[in-house]
Amino acid sequence: xxxxxxxxxxxxxxxxxxxxxxxxxxxxxxxxxxxxxxxxxxxxxxxxxxxxxxxxxxxxxxxxxxxxxxxxxxxxxxxxxxxxxxxxxxxxxxxxxxxxxxxxxxxxxxxxxxxxxxxxxxxxxxxxxxxxxxxxxxxxxxxxxxxxxxxxxxxxxxxxxxxxxxxxxxxxxxxxxx
Amino acid sequence: xxxxxxxxxxxxxxxxxxxxxxxxxxxxxxxxxxxxxxxxxxxxxxxxxxxxxxxxxxxxxxxxxxxxxxxxxxxxxxxxxxxxxxxxxxxxxxxxxxxxxxxxxxxxxxxxxxxxxxxxxxxxxxxxxxxxxxxxxxxxxxxxxxxxxxxxxxxxxxxxxxxxxxxxxxxxxxxxxxxxxxxxxxxxxxxxxxxxxxxxxxxxxxxxxxxxxxxxxxxxxxxxxxxxxxxxxxxxxxxxxxxxxxxxxxxxxxxxxxxxxxxxxxxxxxxxxxxxxxxxxxxxxxxxxxxxxxxxxxxxxxxxxxxxxxxxxxxxxxxxxxxxxxxxxxxxxxxxxxxxxxxxxxxxxxxxxxxxxxxxxxxxxxxxxxxxxxxxxxxxxxxxxxxxxxxxxxxxxxxxxxxxxxxx
Numbered sequence: 001x002x003x004x005x006x007x008x009x010x011x012x013x014x015x016x017x018x019x020x021x022x023x024x025x026x027x028x029x030x031x032x033x034x035x036x037x038x039x040x041x042x043x044x045x046x047x048x049x050x051x052x053x054x055x056x057x058x059x060x061x062x063x064x065x066x067x068x069x070x071x072x073x074x075x076x077x078x079x080x081x082x083x084x085x086x087x088x089x090x091x092x093x094x095x096x097x098x099x100x101x102x103x104x105x106x107x108x109x110x111x112x113x114x115x116x117x118x119x120x121x122x123x124x125x126x127x128x129x130x131x132x133x134x135x136x137x138x139x140x141x142x143x144x145x146x147x148x149x150x151x152x153x154x155x156x157x158x159x160x161x162x163x164x165x166x167x168x169x170x171x172x173x174x175x176x177x178x
Numbered sequence: 179x180x181x182x183x184x185x186x187x188x189x190x191x192x193x194x195x196x197x198x199x200x201x202x203x204x205x206x207x208x209x210x211x212x213x214x215x216x217x218x219x220x221x222x223x224x225x226x227x228x229x230x231x232x233x234x235x236x237x238x239x240x241x242x243x244x245x246x247x248x249x250x251x252x253x254x255x256x257x258x259x260x261x262x263x264x265x266x267x268x269x270x271x272x273x274x275x276x277x278x279x280x281x282x283x284x285x286x287x288x289x290x291x292x293x294x295x296x297x298x299x300x301x302x303x304x305x306x307x308x309x310x311x312x313x314x315x316x317x318x319x320x321x322x323x324x325x326x327x328x329x330x331x332x333x334x335x336x337x338x339x340x341x342x343x344x345x346x347x348x349x350x351x352x353x354x355x356x357x358x359x360x361x362x363x364x365x366x367x368x369x370x371x372x373x374x375x376x377x378x379x380x381x382x383x384x385x386x387x388x389x390x391x392x393x394x395x396x397x398x399x400x401x402x403x404x405x406x407x408x409x410x411x412x413x414x415x416x417x418x419x420x421x422x423x424x425x426x427x428x429x430x431x432x433x434x435x436x437x438x439x440x441x442x443x444x445x446x447x448x449x450x451x452x453x454x455x456x457x458x459x460x461x462x463x464x465x466x467x468x469x470x471x472x473x474x475x476x477x478x479x480x481x482x483x484x485x486x487x488x489x490x491x492x493x494x495x496x497x498x499x500x501x502x503x504x505x506x507x508x509x510x511x512x513x514x515x516x517x518x519x520x521x522x523x524x525x526x527x528x529x530x531x532x533x534x535x536x537x538x539x540x541x542x543x544x545x546x547x548x549x550x551x552x553x554x555x556x557x558x559x560x561x562x563x564x565x566x567x568x569x570x571x572x573x574x575x576x577x578x579x580x581x582x583x584x585x586x
Contacts, residue, residue, distance in 0.1 A: 018208050025203055026195040039515075040506060043199060050207040131405075 005067040012057055020067055021050055028071050034142040035079045037123055049075040069153040072143040076135065129168055136164035270374035270381055271296035276303055283318055283421070284311035295376060297383050299437030300343060304379070308349075312341040315434035315447055316427075319343075319418040325410055331402035334393035335380070340409055342418050343438055346382040350375070356394035426452040429466055431483030432476035443474065443488040450474070453549030456518065463506070463518040465549040473549060475504040475520045489521075495566075495585055499524045500531060500550075500573045502585065505565050515557040517565050519543070523550050523573070530574035536567075 008016040032042035139150040151158040276291040295302040310321040327336035357380040359371035433447040453465035476486035489503035503521040531543035543552035566585040
C-alpha cells in the first residue's frame with residue numbers, strides 16, 4: 001500500500017518529497033492555471049509552491065491526510081503576495097494593466113481579443129473580494145476542495161466557509177449583472 | 179441553473195500534465211536540473227559584502243536564518259528559491275550619509291542625509307527629519323511630507339513610508355527590540371517576510387499586500403495586521419518622476435525591473451543594448467544583448483518593459499548561424515495561445531529567418547544586431563505539447579541558400 005501524504009510528509013526526506021510531487025503536481029498545476037489564467041505562469045507557480053512546501057514542511061500539519069488543500073493555499077498565497085511582485089509573475093500577467101498604464105482604445109480591443117477572457121474576468125472579480133471570501137473562493141470554487149477541507153486549512157468553521165462562498169457568489173453575481 | 183454556473187462561468191477543465199512540463203517541473207523542484215546557489219549562502223555573502231564595504235549599522239533580519247536553520251542541516255533537500263521567503267533575495271545594506279550625487283538627485287542637502295539603504299536595484303536615502311527618497315535605474319521617488327507616520331500595534335511601531343516599489347520603512351517604538359513579519363493564511367501557511375533593522379528603523383524590502391508584523395516589546399510581543407490597501411495610496415504618499423538613463427527606454431525599464439527583482443545577471447546595466455523585437459503590440463518580445471555574447475529577453479507590455487530573463491540554459495536548438503535561446507508564450511482564449519521565440523543569428527551571413535508552425539502558418543522573424551525575435555499567434559493550447567514541437571525554421575543566407583531546422 002502506498003504511503004499516505006502524512007507519512008511521506010513526516011519522513012521529510014527527498015524521496016518522500018519526490019513522491020508527493022509526483023502525486024500532486026498535476027493538480028497543483030491545474031489549480032495554478034485557474035489562479036493565473038496563464039499556463040506558462042502556472043508552471044512557475046507550481047514550482048514555487050512545491051519549493052515553499054519543502055521549506056515549510058516541518059511547520060505544517062496536514063489536513064485530512066492530504067497535502068493538496070495546503071498546497072492550494074500556498075499557491076494562492078504565492079499568487080497574491082510575493083510571487084505577484086516578482087518579475088516572472090508580472091511577465092505572465094502583462095495583459096492586466098498596471099496602475100500607471102492607460103491603454104488606448106485600440107490596445108483595449110487587441111487586449112480583449114488577446115485575453116483568456118472568461119478566466120481573467122473571473123480572476124479580476126475574485127481579486128476584488130475581501131480576503132476571507134477570496135481565500136474561500138480560491139479553495140472551493142477554483143480549487144474544488146470541499147468546504148470541510150477549506151475550513152480546516154483556513155482554520156475556520158465549515159459554516160463560515162459556506163457563508164463566505166455565499167457572500168462571494170452574491171458579489172460575483174452583482175458584478176456580472178452590471 | 180446552479181449558482182456556480184452563474185458565478186464562475188467557463189472554468190477550464192482540468193487537463194493531464196504533459197510529460198515535458200512534468201519533467202521541467204521535476205528538474206526545477208527536485209533539483210535534478212541545473213544547480214542553484216543556496217539562498218542562505220547568497221544572503222550571507224551579501225551581508226559580508228555589505229559589512230566589508232563599510233556598512234556601520236547593518237542588522238540583517240534574523241528571522242530568515244532561523245526559519246531555515248533546521249532545513250539547512252541534515253538531509254539534502256531540493257534547491258531553495260528566492261520566491262519562497264518574501265523579499266529574501268533583497269539583502270539590505272546601509273551606509274552613512276549619501277553616496278555619490280544621490281543627495282543632489284534627491285534634492286536633499288548632503289548634511290541632512292542620515293544614511294542610505296541599499297536594496298537590489300534601488301537606494302533609499304533617509305534624512306534626519308524622516309524624509310525619504312528612492313532612486314532606481316529609471317526613477318526617483320520622494321515621500322510627500324505631511325502624511326505622517328501610521329501607528330501600528332499601539333506604540334510598538336509606526337510606518338513611515340511605503341516606496342513605489344514596495345519597500346516599507348517603519349520606526350520601532352521605544353523599547354521594541356525586534357521586528358518580524360509573515361504573510362499567508364491564518365493557519366498553517368506562514369511565509370516569512372524579510373525584515374531588516376537599521377538602528378531605530380526597520381525596512382521590509384518586499385512588502386506583501388497583507389502581513390502580520392510582530393514586535394518584541396518589553397511587555398511582550400505585539401502584533402499588527404497590515405494590509406497595504408489600508409495604507410495611504412502611492413499618490414498620497416509619494417511623488418515619482420522618471421529619471422531615465424541614456425539609451426533605449428524599454429531596455430532601461432526591463433533592466434530596472436530585473437534589478438529590483440534581484441536578478442544578478444544584469445551586471446552593469448549600461449552595457450545592454452536593444453536587439454530584435456517583435457512588432458509593437460500590446461505584448462512584444464524585446465531581445466537585449468550586452469555586446470559580449472549574452473542575451474536577455476523582455477516582454478514589453480503597453481510600451482513598458484517588464485522584468486527580463488537571461489537566455490535559457492543550453493541545450494539550445496540550432497547551430498552557429500541560428501540559435502534558439504528563449505521560448506515563451508501565453509494562453510489567449512482557451513483554444514488559442516501565442517508563442518514568442520528569441521535567440522541569436524549570425525547576421526553577417528543570415529539575411530532572414532522564417533518560422534512555420536505545424537499548421538503551416540509562417541512568421542518572419544525580426545533580425546537586429548545578431549539577434550532575432552518572432553511571434554506566432556493562433557497556436558493550440560500549450561498543454562498538449564512542447565511550445566515549439568514541429569515548428570520548422572528556415573534560415574535564409576545570401577545567394578538564395580537556406581537551411582531548415584525542425585524544432586523539438
